[in-house]
Amino acid sequence: MNGGPATRLVDIVFPTDVNHHGTLFGGTALSHLDKVAFIAASRHGRAAFVTASCERIDFAAPARQGELVEAEARVIRVGRRSLSVEATLTAEAPLTGERRLCTRGIFHMTALRDPDDPGRELPPLAEAPEDEGGALRMVEMVFPDRTNHYGTLFGGEALAMMGKAAFVAATRHSRKVVVMAASQKVDFVAPVAVGDLVELVPRVTHTGNRSMTVEVAFWAESLLTGARRRSAVGAFVMVAV
Template sequence: MPGAIPASSSRLLDLVFPGDTNHHGTLFGGAGLALMDRIAFIAATRHGRVPFVTASVDRVDFQAPARVGELVELVARVSRVGRTSMTVEVEMVAEGLVSGERRLCTRGSFSMVAVPEGKTPGWCLPPLADMREPPGHGTCTSDIVFADQANSSGRMFGGEALAAMTKAAFVAATRHGRCITVLAASERVDFRAPVAVGSIVDTVATVARVGRSSMTVAVELWSEDLTSGTRTCTANGRFVMVAVDRQDRPVPVGGHETVDKLS
């Protein structure tokens, strides 16, 4: 099932753009911490299914920089559960999109406290289960929909959904070919349901077709209610990505035979 993520683990992918960096061209520590806090919140909410707040950042170790143009992958796992609080461990790894080189940048521990509404006295969080990572299904990233991404009805803008989907298509295609890719076309995007502010959104991208210099990436956008866990496929689309050189000329997708997974 696309996006079937265990409650004890969540993943966020992002790209380091120039506006996220300092004068050295590396990711601001504060920007990295903000991403870590977001994925820690998602992991905590998926475990407890109640609202959470960050009580403390117990320790953060900055071991290596993430540079502009690199991908950062953050993985959060719930490591300890108390009556109304839990500890979430977060790691941030930088990845060179073309080289595929990966290095651990930052590791941190976040204390999250539940703020349940309408729960009976004596309520407590569910115990930590022994869950394993599910089999991989494309490139999946989780995030939260904030108010500045929504229209006046409190629903996610279609443009914000498209931005998330095209970013996921870029990451999936670049990881597949290990070459620079650009968006050539959007074949079709269907919006199936609205996404409310405060929802978790999972973007799942799978390389479905590879030609000589182009790749077609199928992308699904799933929304998840914070408290109920109800999941809905809210949009799906197909995007054509083209491999290019430094002069933006099409080049063969390196080392991959032509495949076709589309119906």
């Protein structure tokens, strides 16, 4: 995939995500692609984007229940107020690491006109930076259904995201069935507002005979300004069973 820097969204195929065949429901796959395309567009243009259209999307292989799915997107074309994003969805078997491309599509995103700067154009396409050492970075969006009565991310939702990130990191590290044994200290240091992007960076910091400690850094990012703040950090003990 050529173009700007990659944005990746990693998730797990849970029973509520599958159809009667036990594979990822096509609508959920499309939702993953559209979401990661939106995030990639927003990070590039720092504007309010909407999906204008998508080109034909072919499903080449299924993603099965219990597998990891990784949606990746890159901006490949930029106009004055619109851009195109190539997005792919790859399934990964958690125990073997076997990966297969499930689908690929092109999404065309349009920036809404800014009333304070109606003549503003999108920045040109930049060269993709070098890979950051293969570090796992998981992104998500904060929608209203994930917020509390203050309009900020509910703490339980943040813990769920961090636990999922720890599970993915531990599974990829060990290639074994893992479960969470304990949640160690978790510090919440800054709120996350509705509409923010969250980026989780899990890192295995200790391994024993059957257990691993995964530290998860939780970052919030404003889609319109790019301002980032470290909102939480925690450590989770995962055990191979």
